[in-house]
Amino acid sequence: MKDAFLEKVFNEYTSKDLSQHCFVFPTRRAAYVFRQKFLKNNGKTTWLPEILAIRDLIERLSPYPIADDLVLLLLLHSVVDEYEKDIPLDKFFPWGKILLNDFNELDQNLVNAEALYHQSIEEREIDVQFSLSEEELQDVAGFWKLFSKKPLSSLQQDFLASWKSLPAIYKKFKEVLLKKHLSYEGMTYRIIVEQLKEGKLFLPWSKFVFSGFYALSVAERSILEELSIQKKADLYWDVDNYYYKNPLHEAGLYLRRNNFLKNEFSWQHDFFKEIPKSIYITGAPLQTAQVKWISNILKDKLADPSFDPVNSVIVLPDEAMLVPLLNSLPEELKGLNITMGYPVKHTRAGNIVKSFLELHKNVKSTSSGSYFVRQHAENLLSLIDNALINEGVFSKAFHQSGQLYIAADLLSSQSTAISFVFEPLTDFATLEIVLNKLIKFYTDQLKGGNNLEITVADYINLSFKELFATLRQHAAKLTIKMMLQILEEGMLTVKIPFTSEPIKGIQLMGFLETRTLDFDHVFILSVNENFLPAVAGGKTYIPYSIRKSFKLPLRNEQDAVYAYHFYRLLQRAKVVHLIYNTEAKSVSGGEMSRYLLQIAFELNEAKGFPVKLFFNLVNTEAIMQSENTISVKKDDVVLTRLKELYIKSENVKGFSATAIADYVACPLRFYFKNVSRIRKPDEEDREISGKVFGNIFHKAISNLYKGKKEIDNAQFVLVKKQIDEVLDQAVLTVYKKTVTTGNDLLLKGVLLDLLKKVVDLDAQESPLEIVGLEQVYSGSLSLDNTVDIAISGYIDRVDKVKGVFRIIDYKTGNDIINNQLDIDTLFTNPNKKVTLQLLFYSLLFKSNFPGQPIKAGMYKLRNVNTGIQWINGGNVLTDELLESFKSALLKLIGDIFNSNIDFSQTDDLKQCEYCDFKKICNRL
Numbered sequence: 001m002k003d004a005f006l007e008k009v010f011n012e013y014t015s016k017d018l019s020q021h022c023f024v025f026p027t028r029r030a031a032y033v034f035r036q037k038f039l040k041n042n043g044k045t046t047w048l049p050e051i052l053a054i055r056d057l058i059e060r061l062s063p064y065p066i067a068d069d070l071v072l073l074l075l076l077h078s079v080v081d082e083y084e085k086d087i088p089l090d091k092f093f094p095w096g097k098i099l100l101n102d103f104n105e106l107d108q109n110l111v112n113a114e115a116l117y118h119q120s121i122e123e124r125e126i127d128v129q130f131s132l133s134e135e136e137l138q139d140v141a142g143f144w145k146l147f148s149k150k151p152l153s154s155l156q157q158d159f160l161a162s163w164k165s166l167p168a169i170y171k172k173f174k175e176v177l178l179k180k181h182l183s184y185e186g187m188t189y190r191i192i193v194e195q196l197k198e199g200k201l202f203l204p205w206s207k208f209v210f211s212g213f214y215a216l217s218v219a220e221r222s223i224l225e226e227l228s229i230q231k232k233a234d235l236y237w238d239v240d241n242y243y244y245k246n247p248l249h250e251a252g253l254y255l256r257r258n259n260f261l262k263n264e265f266s267w268q269h270d271f272f273k274e275i276p277k278s279i280y281i282t283g284a285p286l287q288t289a290q291v292k293w294i295s296n297i298l299k300d301k302l303a304d305p306s307f308d309p310v311n312s313v314i315v316l317p318d319e320a321m322l323v324p325l326l327n328s329l330p331e332e333l334k335g336l337n338i339t340m341g342y343p344v345k346h347t348r349a350g351n352i353v354k355s356f357l358e359l360h361k362n363v364k365s366t367s368s369g370s371y372f373v374r375q376h377a378e379n380l381l382s383l384i385d386n387a388l389i390n391e392g393v394f395s396k397a398f399h400q401s402g403q404l405y406i407a408a409d410l411l412s413s414q415s416t417a418i419s420f421v422f423e424p425l426t427d428f429a430t431l432e433i434v435l436n437k438l439i440k441f442y443t444d445q446l447k448g449g450n451n452l453e454i455t456v457a458d459y460i461n462l463s464f465k466e467l468f469a470t471l472r473q474h475a476a477k478l479t480i481k482m483m484l485q486i487l488e489e490g491m492l493t494v495k496i497p498f499t500s501e502p503i504k505g506i507q508l509m510g511f512l513e514t515r516t517l518d519f520d521h522v523f524i525l526s527v528n529e530n531f532l533p534a535v536a537g538g539k540t541y542i543p544y545s546i547r548k549s550f551k552l553p554l555r556n557e558q559d560a561v562y563a564y565h566f567y568r569l570l571q572r573a574k575v576v577h578l579i580y581n582t583e584a585k586s587v588s589g590g591e592m593s594r595y596l597l598q599i600a601f602e603l604n605e606a607k608g609f610p611v612k613l614f615f616n617l618v619n620t621e622a623i624m625q626s627e628n629t630i631s632v633k634k635d636d637v638v639l640t641r642l643k644e645l646y647i648k649s650e651n652v653k654g655f656s657a658t659a660i661a662d663y664v665a666c667p668l669r670f671y672f673k674n675v676s677r678i679r680k681p682d683e684e685d686r687e688i689s690g691k692v693f694g695n696i697f698h699k700a701i702s703n704l705y706k707g708k709k710e711i712d713n714a715q716f717v718l719v720k721k722q723i724d725e726v727l728d729q730a731v732l733t734v735y736k737k738t739v740t741t742g743n744d745l746l747l748k749g750v751l752l753d754l755l756k757k758v759v760d761l762d763a764q765e766s767p768l769e770i771v772g773l774e775q776v777y778s779g780s781l782s783l784d785n786t787v788d789i790a791i792s793g794y795i796d797r798v799d800k801v802k803g804v805f806r807i808i809d810y811k812t813g814n815d816i817i818n819n820q821l822d823i824d825t826l827f828t829n830p831n832k833k834v835t836l837q838l839l840f841y842s843l844l845f846k847s848n849f850p851g852q853p854i855k856a857g858m859y860k861l862r863n864v865n866t867g868i869q870w871i872n873g874g875n876v877l878t879d880e881l882l883e884s885f886k887s888a889l890l891k892l893i894g895d896i897f898n899s900n901i902d903f904s905q906t907d908d909l910k911q912c913e914y915c916d917f918k919k920i921c922n923r924l
Contacts, residue, residue, distance in 0.1 A: 003572055004518040005238045006030065008267065009211045010037045012236075018049035022205040026212055028053040029339050029509070030516040050205060054213075054220070055185075061192050061201065064183040069493075070470050070486065072100055072177075072184055079173045083165040089478060090485040098539045100184065103170055105540070107186030109218040110193065111550050116542070117166040189219035196226045203232070211236040212516030214568075215254045215561045218551075224260070235260055238516065240571045242272040242609075243564070251567045253560035271571040272603065276610040278575050279603070281596055283582040284618040286909050287321055290525050290579050291328040293618055297523070297577060298506075299330040309335060312521035313507040315514055315569070317531035319495075320346050323452075325508075325525070335505020339513055341495030346919070348383065349442060349457040350491060355380040356438055357488045360425055361481060364405060370424060371405035377422070382678040384418060384442065417441065428475040431483055432468050436461065456496055463494045515565055518572045527580040532593045533562035566595055582617065583913060630921055631904035632671050641675055642897060646789055648780045654790025655893065657840035663896060665830040665911045670896075671903035672917045688747045692735055694812040697861065698796060700730035700755055701810065702773045705797075709770060716763040723755050757864045769800040779847040781890055789893055793844045804876060805849070806868075807841050807856040809834070814862060817869045823884050827892050830911055834858060835871050839885045842877050 013021070025031045035051045052060065059066060067075075073096050077089055080096070106113045177183055183191065195201035208227055216224070227233035239261070243251035255261060284290045294314065301307045316322060322342045329336070344350035359376040411422035421438055425431045443457045467490050471483060478486075507519070511532065526532070540547070547554060570576055578599075580592045603611045632638065646654050663670040672678045688696070703726045704719055705711070711719065731739055731748065739748045762768055775795055780788045797808040815834045826836045838856035845854060854877055857870035872881070895901050905921050912918045 003271075005212060005236075005267075005516055005572075006034050006037065006518075009209070009236050010034065013049075013209070014041070017047065019047040020206040021049040021209060022057070022207070023049055023051045023209045023211065024054055024057050025052075026054060026214075026515045027513055028056070029513050030212060031056075033517060058185070058188055058192060060204070062183065062188040063195075064178070064181050064188065064191065066185055066188055067177070067182040068470065069097075069100070070467065070490070071182070073097065074470075074474055075176055075180075075182075076100060076169075076173055079169055079176055082172070083169055088482070090482045093485060093489055095541075098541055099166075099169075102540055102542055103173070104184055104186035105542075105552060106170075107184075107190040107219070109550075109552055110190060110222065111218075111552065113170045114167045116546060116550050117163065117170065186219075189217070189223075193219050193222045193226075196223060206232060207234070208232055209234045209236070212238055214515075214564050215553075215557070216258075228260075236266045237261060237268075238568055239265075239268045240272055240567070241268065241270050242571070242603075243567055244268065249563075250556070250560045251563035253557065254564065269571070272609055272611075274610075275572060275574065276612075277570075277573060277603075278612045278614065279570075279599060280575075280577045280614045280616065281600070282577065282579045282616045282618060283592065284579055285583045286581060286912065287324050288328075288909060288912075289618055290581060291321065291325045294325070294523055294525060294577070294579060295328045295330050299332055301521070302330065302332045308520065309333075309506045311519050313509060313514065313517070313519040313523065315509055315511055315522065315524040316340065316526065317511040317524070317534070318526040319343055319510060321525055322508075323347075333506065336508055337505055338508045340508065340510040341497050343492075344456060344460055344463075344494040344496060345492060347453065347456045347496075348920075349439075349453055349460055350494075351919075352380065352383045352438070352442055353435070353460060354488065354491055355383055356421060356435070357484050357491070359421070361484045361488070363408065370408040372408055372411065372422070374406045377406060377411060378677055380421065381418070382676055384445075425480050425484075427480070428472065428478070428483065431480060435464060435487075439464075459496050460491075460494065463490065511562075512565065514569050518569075520573060521575045521577075522569060522573045523577045523579070525579050527578045527593045527596060529591045529593055532566060532595060533559045563595070583909075630668060631902040632668065633902050634899045638671075638675065638903075639897070639899060645675065646893075646896075648788040648790040652790045653778070653792045654780070656791075657793055657837040660840065660889070660892065661830070661833040661836055663892065664827055664833070664836070666906035666908075666915070667903045668905040668921065669911075669915060669917060672920070675903075678917070688735060688739075688744045690812065693747060693751065694810075695734045696727075696730050697751055697754060697812060698774070698810055699734055700727050700751065701758060702796075703730060704755070704759065705770050705773055710767050711762075711770065712767045713763065716759065716766060720756065720759055723752065723759065727752055727755060754861050754864055758859060758861075761859075761864070761867050765801045771798040771800055771805060773797055777841070777844045777848055779844050781886065781893070783890060783893060783897070789890075791840075791844060793841050795841050795845070798845065803853065805845065805852050805854040807838060807845060807854060808868060809838060809841070809856075809858040810861065811858050812861050815858065815860060817858065817871055821872050821881070823881075823888050826885075827888055830908070838871050839877075839882070840889070843882050843886055843889070846877075846879075846882055 009023075023031070023034060025034060031051045031053050035048070038048055038051075073093060074089075076096055076099065077087070077092050080087065080092065080099075103113070106116065174187060177187065192201060210224060210233060213220070224233055224235065228235070237255070237258075237260070239252075239255055243249040244255050246252060247256065282293060284293045301312075302309070314325070316325065319340065319342060322338075322340065323346065345354065355376065359372055359380055362373050362376060364371045408422055408424065412419055412424075418441060420434060423430075423434065425434065439457050439461045443454055446454050446457070464487065467487065471478065471486065475483075507517075509517075511524075511534075524532075542552065544554070578596060580596065582592075599611075600613060600615075603609050604613055605611065634642075645652065648654065659670065659674045662673055700723075704722060708715065708719075727748070728738075731737075739745055772795065775798070776792060777795060778790070778792045780790055783789050795807060796810050799806050799808065811834065816831070817834055817838075818832055821835065826832050826839070838858065842854055842856045846852070855870060855872065855874060856877065857868040857874070860866070860869055871877075906912070912921065915921075
């Protein structure tokens with residue numbers, strides 16, 4: 001590109017002696033691209049200057065190497081332990097990271113840490129000691145007023161005690177690091193600034209060229225200022241007047257503050273007014289639709305001879321999009337240069353290791369032995385190999401235990417190649433050996449298969465070797481649980497470096513890697529809030545008012561950084577495709593980015609910009625026609641498993657209404673959930689979630705009517721008096737704790753109101769005869785007159801009013817009952833699952849009580865005042881209707897057993913939004 005920023009910088013120095021020059025850029029990618037320009041300099045022999053990213057420059061200049069985060073945290077813990085006694089390392093790590101991040105930020109911005117952490121709560125003393133301005137003093141005073149002039153709570157007292165010790169911890173921590181000749185990044189910046197100003201810093205080069213920087217920290221600005229004063233620095237900025245001269249545009253915030261930028265500077269442009277652009281803004285649902293859409297666009301572009309892939313970039317603000325995108329790119333794309341890391345946590349190998357760590361972290365030890373959480377064990381085996389559960393001894397072991405926990409001895413004693421993962425982790429060496437064996441077992445399975453997963457597993461192994469080398473030095477004071485916690489924390493930060501040196505084909509980058517680089521064609525996915533701009537940076541213990549008074553970066557300044565790099569990437573581009581996720585409630589969603597609204601409002605021809613805007617919304621059908629769906633074939637192993645689960649025999653529960661609904665929604669989901677039995681790990685409920693809320697209600701309403709046969713008006717009065725006590729018991733049974741404060745107390749109040757309303761509505765039907773509460777009903781269906789299929793259902797309530805049996809379900813969600821009862825659509829439309837469920841229960845009940853009149857409905861608790869919502873208009877369900885339902889159900893069950901019909905994923909992406917298996921299917 002003729003006017004590319006790096007090209008302009010390069011042209012400034014083509015005829016100069018650069019042997020004593022050091023070029024400094026914000027990123028290593030920019031440094032690499034700039035170095036390539038010298039290597040391709042028309043065959044001329046030149047002295048290659050030093051070319052570095054800013055982080056590499058700081059490490060080269062520093063007299064102390066920057067230590068790994070793990071080393072820093074272990075050393076920080078030893079310092080904190082002198083002031084805050086007996087904090088276990090596994091408890092310390094989460095808030096130790098935050099504290100380390102705060103120290104780093106204070107040093108990078110040359111803040112007086114002792115002043116910031118000072119314990120004085122008197123504004124006069126703050127004023128005298130800190131020399132703050134009036135506005136800054138008000139910010140500090142506002143913070144301390146939270147703790148003064150009123151009695152302190154125990155939480156405030158604990159906070160103040162910790163706050164007062166932070167100056168000493170900060171000082172001591174740096175002393176420990178200096179003795180060990182180590183540092184952290186911010187500390188290194190501060191040391192360099194101090195030595196540079198004192199003339200003590202050795203500079204290997206006589207000239208520094210800083211190019212493409214934007215939001216300088218105070219330390220970075222001080223380094224540039226001092227080198228400029230010494231006539232050792234050239235500075236180049238990349239600025240467009242569109243955002244620079246507009247005082248309200250966030251992208252120009254740091255530029256307008258920049259004292260280096262005078263009336264004349266290098267360089268200031270009007271690219272947005274000079275370069276015609278076509279900007280396409282496209283909304284597409286979820287990850288799959290976005291990557292498929294961009295694949296279709298690229299396929300058309302590659303057929304155009306004028307399209308230059310080398311001057312094109314695909315940008316992924318959401319790094320989780322990398323693998324789905326790679327799996328969707330068109331075959332016509334011959335060259336792709338990936339220069340971003342992919343998080344291990346998004347890979348199958350990463351999930352296997354994480355499941356192993358979770359399994360052993362949550363092991364329960366008792367006098368009778370050790371016990372694993374059953375679902376953790378099932379998940380680990382399912383990720384490694386489904387057959388380990390579906391066949392043989394593991395299947396028997398799991399079927400023998402219907403409880404939450406399963407004996408570790410029972411699993412480790414089984415004769416399989418993977419039983420070692422259940423052996424007890426007694427010491428550091430055992431943990432290292434078992435983890436290495438697990439990774440090797442997985443890679444051996446993949447030989448000749450998924451090369452990407454093999455690479456990931458090898459990289460995990462390499463990363464863990466480095467972690468273990470560090471941990472080995474501290475093993476004496478680490479428990480197994482601490483080590484597991486450290487390894488799990490490490491897993492969250494490990495990224496597979498997809499790097500390729502030759503610059504060829506389309507570039508594929510993370511958003512911040514695009515800094516200083518320019519392209520004719522720009523494709524950006526996930527242009528949604530929370531990705532562009534990204535959510536606020538790391539957590540901090542420094543309150544907003546204190547951050548503001550000491551001029552530390554705030555949220556609006558981080559947004560300004562993202563805004564600048566977004567618009568800078570667009571300013572030289574000619575064709576731009578901005579694709580956002582229309583499913584705002586999904587994990588990878590959010591509202592469309594504010595940048596899209598800003599472009600639509602400001603960057604248009606009516607405002608004097610040569611920009612043509614095109615808007616498009618993509619529906620699922622438009623992008624799914626050529627999608628290769630994931631499917632599981634019904635081989636002999638799968639068919640045998642289906643027979644074990646669903647053909648009637650002793651202890652076989654068979655098909656449930658939920659399993660049938662799963663199949664209707666997505667056959668692959670049915671396979672994962674009901675055949676392979678993959679489950680999400682159980683998590684401790686820290687508050688009343690939607691699931692807990694529903695379970696408490698079900699338990700309470702059942703207990704209210706328990707033991708009662710026929711309830712008349714007088715008995716309903718007694719039932720109402722028991723509601724408070726019964727609700728308390730249900731909370732204790734389900735939630736395992738009492739509720740006294742906060743949001744839980746509000747939800748308990750909602751539950752109390754709902755129970756009263758349901759009892760009042762039931763009282764209107766008095767007398768009401770209770771037939772069954774939370775009862776399991778079983779039955780069977782004859783498939784092709786050759787085999788009996790087991791079915792069963794857990795019915796919330798069966799009662800009898802005026803001679804008619806009523807099947808009633810309680811729903812806490814937003815479920816609906818369709819007015820029209822079309823049997824065929826029940827098995828094709830997932831939105832009719834409640835009607836399907838109620839007819840399933842009715843069929844079960846009828847098979848146990850033939851000849852009895854029944855009807856079925858639900859209490860929709862979100863709209864409880866409407867009373868029971870009935871299927872079939874509240875009419876009795878006829879034998880003909882239930883026979884019709886039975887025939888359609890048998891046809892679907894026949895499809896499940898049909899070896900020619902694979903378990904394939906649904907084409908309806910709406911069903912993927914809250915699915916537990918969307919990561920496996922790459923449908924985030």
